[in-house]
Amino acid sequence: MYDNNPTLTGKNKTVDESRQGEVFYDEALADGKKRFYIESYGCQMNFSDSEIVASILSDSGFAPTRNVEAADLILINTCSIREKAEETVRKRLREFDKVKQQKPETMVGVLGCMAERLKTRFLEEEKLVDMVVGPDAYRDLPKLLEVVGEGEKGVNVFLSKEETYADISPLRLDSNGVTAFISIMRGCDNMCSFCVVPFTRGRERSRDCFSIVAEATELFERGYREVTLLGQNVDSYKWENPETGQVVTFAQLLEMVAHVHPDLRVRFSTSHPKDITDEVLYTMARYDNICNYIHLPVQSGNSRVLKLMNRTYDREWYMDRVKAIYRILPDCAISSDIIAGFCTETEEEHRDTLSMIEWANYSMSYMFFYSERPGTLAARKLKDDVPEEVKKRRLQEIVRLQNQVSFKHNQADIGKTFKVLIEGNSKRSDQDFKGRNSQNKMIVFPKKHGLKPGDYVLVKVESATSATLRGHIVEN
Ligand code: SAH
Ligand code: SF4
Ligand code: F3S
Numbered sequence: 001m002y003d004n005n006p007t008l009t010g011k012n013k014t015v016d017e018s019r020q021g022e023v024f025y026d027e028a029l030a031d032g033k034k035r036f037y038i039e040s041y042g043c044q045m046n047f048s049d050s051e052i053v054a055s056i057l058s059d060s061g062f063a064p065t066r067n068v069e070a071a072d073l074i075l076i077n078t079c080s081i082r083e084k085a086e087e088t089v090r091k092r093l094r095e096f097d098k099v100k101q102q103k104p105e106t107m108v109g110v111l112g113c114m115a116e117r118l119k120t121r122f123l124e125e126e127k128l129v130d131m132v133v134g135p136d137a138y139r140d141l142p143k144l145l146e147v148v149g150e151g152e153k154g155v156n157v158f159l160s161k162e163e164t165y166a167d168i169s170p171l172r173l174d175s176n177g178v179t180a181f182i183s184i185m186r187g188c189d190n191m192c193s194f195c196v197v198p199f200t201r202g203r204e205r206s207r208d209c210f211s212i213v214a215e216a217t218e219l220f221e222r223g224y225r226e227v228t229l230l231g232q233n234v235d236s237y238k239w240e241n242p243e244t245g246q247v248v249t250f251a252q253l254l255e256m257v258a259h260v261h262p263d264l265r266v267r268f269s270t271s272h273p274k275d276i277t278d279e280v281l282y283t284m285a286r287y288d289n290i291c292n293y294i295h296l297p298v299q300s301g302n303s304r305v306l307k308l309m310n311r312t313y314d315r316e317w318y319m320d321r322v323k324a325i326y327r328i329l330p331d332c333a334i335s336s337d338i339i340a341g342f343c344t345e346t347e348e349e350h351r352d353t354l355s356m357i358e359w360a361n362y363s364m365s366y367m368f369f370y371s372e373r374p375g376t377l378a379a380r381k382l383k384d385d386v387p388e389e390v391k392k393r394r395l396q397e398i399v400r401l402q403n404q405v406s407f408k409h410n411q412a413d414i415g416k417t418f419k420v421l422i423e424g425n426s427k428r429s430d431q432d433f434k435g436r437n438s439q440n441k442m443i444v445f446p447k448k449h450g451l452k453p454g455d456y457v458l459v460k461v462e463s464a465t466s467a468t469l470r471g472h473i474v475e476n
Contacts, residue, residue, distance in 0.1 A: 042079025159202030301356030341391030
């Protein structure tokens with residue numbers, strides 16, 4: 001989900017030429033039109049935003065291209081979550097600089113969280129940038145492009161309390177035609193002390209539930225079979241119908257989307273441990289098409305550190321939520337985000353995180369060492385005093401343990417049969433399909449005649465590594 005996941009970085013996506021033939025990228029369709037090239041970094045929200053940007057641009061006469069050299073407009077949708085994420089973006093801008101030297105009329109725009117964090121400073125720091133656009137200002141892109149066309153710099157970094165892009169139908173970029181993301185809310189009102197997101201994304205707001213259901217329905221009709229509802233904290237989704245005053249909660253929204261069609265799988269991310277309710281878990285239990293998978297980031301297994309992080313739950317509260325999940329949804333897989341070496345963390349506190357990984361039995365985790373972000377509560381109030389080599393060693397211990405736990409988790413699936421949604425060819429061989437089970441585990445299996453991406457099959461698992469399951473179709 002995050003910038004350090006190589007399979008999701010924009011750069012990797014652009015080198016995947018396997019879907020060049022897709023109508024959307026058909027160069028013939030772009031005849032006479034200006035072309036835009038977009039690359040995305042960071043979380044799924046950012047990838048989802050790029051599809052909104054693509055939709056806005058195509059409405060104003062631009063066509064997408066995968067070839068950066070052919071682009072009239074190069075966009076980079078950026079992430080600020082860790083220092084490394086920002087460094088990656090700056091490195092990429094150096095490469096765009098070379099393109100611009102060959103073709104000086106090429107426009108370069110920076111979108112997303114780094115644009116919001118640095119604002120006009122970006123124009124001073126990076127001379128090649130023509131446009132800086134924050135996450136709530138994408139509707140302004142056509143106007144900003146005109147400004148740039150007149151030789152000025154285009155900047156809009158206003159954050160909105162209302163913008164949800166509810167009426168914009170995203171142009172699905174790099175789609176497999178089977179799975180899609182739907183943004184259900186924007187921003188974040190939690191003030192986790194390490195986190196830059198409340199500053200780059202602004203206040204939390206929920207999107208009209210009917211527009212969400214309409215988007216899911218349209219996707220299903222176009223052949224999609226899985227939607228992931230996205231938000232920084234989906235459990236605090238709350239939409240008030242302006243006409244009736246009726247309030248829709250996340251549990252109710254889940255149910256509405258589950259009703260779109262029994263063959264449309266529903267996933268969601270991210271859940272916050274302080275907000276996930278039993279009602280959500282019971283709703284998941286009632287619908288076969290709501291997947292048995294919850295991403296429930298713990299960040300740290302120690303209550304003192306959690307307090308410093310301002311996560312507003314402690315170890316006991318988190319354990320209670322995990323117990324509720326396994327009680328109400330015995331087959332549910334849980335994954336996590338973990339930060340190693342947060343301010344003042346001791347060895348003993350670090351060991352609480354290790355013990356949590358084993359106790360919660362995470363199927364997988366995204367793991368990071370703490371990276372101080374300017375302007376956050378932690379940067380202002382706490383000392384980033386764990387030496388880098390200690391942070392890295394702790395992270396290594398966390399990664400090693402999580403790999404062992406994932407391996408055991410996957411080994412326990414050997415001999416079991418799962419309903420798998422086929423997503424496409426496996427990375428290694430076009431003789432094999434890949435797809436996920438309800439628990440979000442990737443399963444690779446030999447193809448069978450007549451089956452295609454978007455079909456469901458029953459697959460019996462015969463072997464497993466810490467990352468993937470392998471099996472064979474037992475019925476179709
Ligand atoms: N809204 C989600 C997380 C979004 S950011 C949630 O609350 O769980 C994704 C992950 O990046 C976080 O869960 C955290 O583990 C990590 N992260 C955020 N800020 C960080 C920082 N300053 N240093 C290291 N990791 C960080
Ligand atoms: Fe950041 Fe916390 Fe909001 Fe997640 S819930 S985006 S970690 S402030
Ligand atoms: Fe990064 Fe912004 Fe997402 S900081 S993780 S792209 S919300």
